[in-house]
Amino acid sequence: MRTIKKTVLSLLIGFCPMAGFGQKAQIDKLFKLAEQQTDVMLKEIPAVSQANAKAPLVSPRTLSPTRALQLVAARDWTSGFFPGELWYLYEYTGKDKWKEEARAFTAKLENEKNNAGTHDMGFKIYCSYGNGYRLTKDPAYRDVIIQSAKTLTKRFKPAAGIIRSWDHHKEVWQCPVIIDNMMNLELLFAATRLTGDSAFYKVAVAHAKTTMKNHFRPDNSTYHVIDYDTLTGKVLKKNTHQGYSHESAWSRGQAWGLYGYTMCYRETKDKTFLEQAEKIARYMLDHPRMPKDLIPYYDYDAPGIPNEPRDVSAATVMASALYELSTFSANGKHYRAKADQVMKNLAANYVSPVGQNKGFILLHSTGSKPANSEVDVPLSYADYYFLEALLRQKALK
Numbered sequence: 251m252r253t254i255k256k257t258v259l260s261l262l263i264g265f266c267p268m269a270g271f272g273q274k275a276q277i278d279k280l281f282k283l284a285e286q287q288t289d290v291m292l293k294e295i296p297a298v299s300q301a302n303a304k305a306p307l308v309s310p311r312t313l314s315p316t317r318a319l320q321l322v323a324a325r326d327w328t329s330g331f332f333p334g335e336l337w338y339l340y341e342y343t344g345k346d347k348w349k350e351e352a353r354a355f356t357a358k359l360e361n362e363k364n365n366a367g368t369h370d371m372g373f374k375i376y377c378s379y380g381n382g383y384r385l386t387k388d389p390a391y392r393d394v395i396i397q398s399a400k401t402l403t404k405r406f407k408p409a410a411g412i413i414r415s416w417d418h419h420k421e422v423w424q425c426p427v428i429i430d431n432m433m434n435l436e437l438l439f440a441a442t443r444l445t446g447d448s449a450f451y452k453v454a455v456a457h458a459k460t461t462m463k464n465h466f467r468p469d470n471s472t473y474h475v476i477d478y479d480t481l482t483g484k485v486l487k488k489n490t491h492q493g494y495s496h497e498s499a500w501s502r503g504q505a506w507g508l509y510g511y512t513m514c515y516r517e518t519k520d521k522t523f524l525e526q527a528e529k530i531a532r533y534m535l536d537h538p539r540m541p542k543d544l545i546p547y548y549d550y551d552a553p554g555i556p557n558e559p560r561d562v563s564a565a566t567v568m569a570s571a572l573y574e575l576s577t578f579s580a581n582g583k584h585y586r587a588k589a590d591q592v593m594k595n596l597a598a599n600y601v602s603p604v605g606q607n608k609g610f611i612l613l614h615s616t617g618s619k620p621a622n623s624e625v626d627v628p629l630s631y632a633d634y635y636f637l638e639a640l641l642r643q644k645a646l647k
């Protein structure tokens with residue numbers, strides 16, 4: 251009887267125009283919370299000591315084991331997320347206050363446009379300057395985006411068809427490429443749109459195609475790190491760095507892949523990218539070890555499941571990607587419903603109480619479990635993709 255009542259109720263909600271109002275109210279509520287938390291964070295930031303820093307600490311990243319706010323220098327891969335969150339707050343609320351803060355935090359990253367020592371340019375510059383340009387059309391932001399894309403393409407290895415990810419661990423890998431690198435391609439597509447120079451686009455497409463060939467297993471899960479011989483393009487190693495083992499499926503890596511191939515389809519309309527994104531979505535959503543609330547464990551193959559840490563950042567990247575995928579895929583309704591489920595569960599069980607956790611919005615992310623670093627903590631990128639997913643959810647209504 252209870253099941254019948256529940257089914258009738260959910261059918262009614264499904265057809266009821268009021269359901270849309272409920273979702274709008276929920277999005278409003280979560281942005282209100284995000285504003286309150288960001289106010290807290292803006293008060294906390296100046297109190298963080300710069301005393302032992304080699305370079306100015308500019309953006310929040312996480313909380314330390316003693317729950318102190320951790321800031322990072324501009325060169326850190328996470329430095330663009332907080333400016334990006336400020337741009338999203340401005341986009342949703344239209345308040346000048348958020349635009350001014352966004353401008354101030356974005357400006358601190360400008361020198362990164364010339365930093366060729368990392369592949370993380372898209373994370374740093376597209377989340378900050380990219381959103382800033384989208385919302386203001388400031389020509390100075392456009393110039394930073396173009397210069398950053400030029401710098402990033404210096405890492406392209408034509409014979410192998412990939413952009414080199416890391417320069418560290420030279421004793422382990424000759425030319426490592428991580429699945430995360432798919433996220434940096436959005437900057438290159440933007441640079442071609444802004445300049446009319448197809449060179450950036452070609453590098454992005456080559457990287458996406460080579461990654462599609464070498465990173466994925468027959469079950470459609472992705473490896474984290476692929477090591478290349480840059481002269482022959484031969485794959486030397488298939489490894490992990492932040493996952494449980496070389497043959498396991500690190501959750502955030504799967505989410506980066508899902509987001510990356512969805513974005514590549516948006517930019518190219520190449521059907522093989524859409525199919526790849528759909529395959530990853532199926533892997534993530536239908537996996538027997540995906541928890542009922544759709545917030546993944548840090549790795550699908552972590553041996554202690556269900557007593558393993560979750561990774562909320564994997565959930566927010568996945569949700570944001572699923573909203574976009576829902577606009578392209580014949581299976582769109584399903585993906586949108588799953589993303590809605592993730593957002594509902596995050597709102598119900600994973601948000602910080604107002605005024606706590608130094609102003610982070612979401613709890614329970616995992617940076618690197620094998621390194622015992624940032625386990626079960628807030629992370630700025632979980633919050634960034636959460637706000638992006640909320641904006642996408644709103645746009646789809």
Ligand code: GLY
Nearest residue numbers: 327430492502617
């Ligand atoms: N891009 C680094 C990470 O996902 O942890």
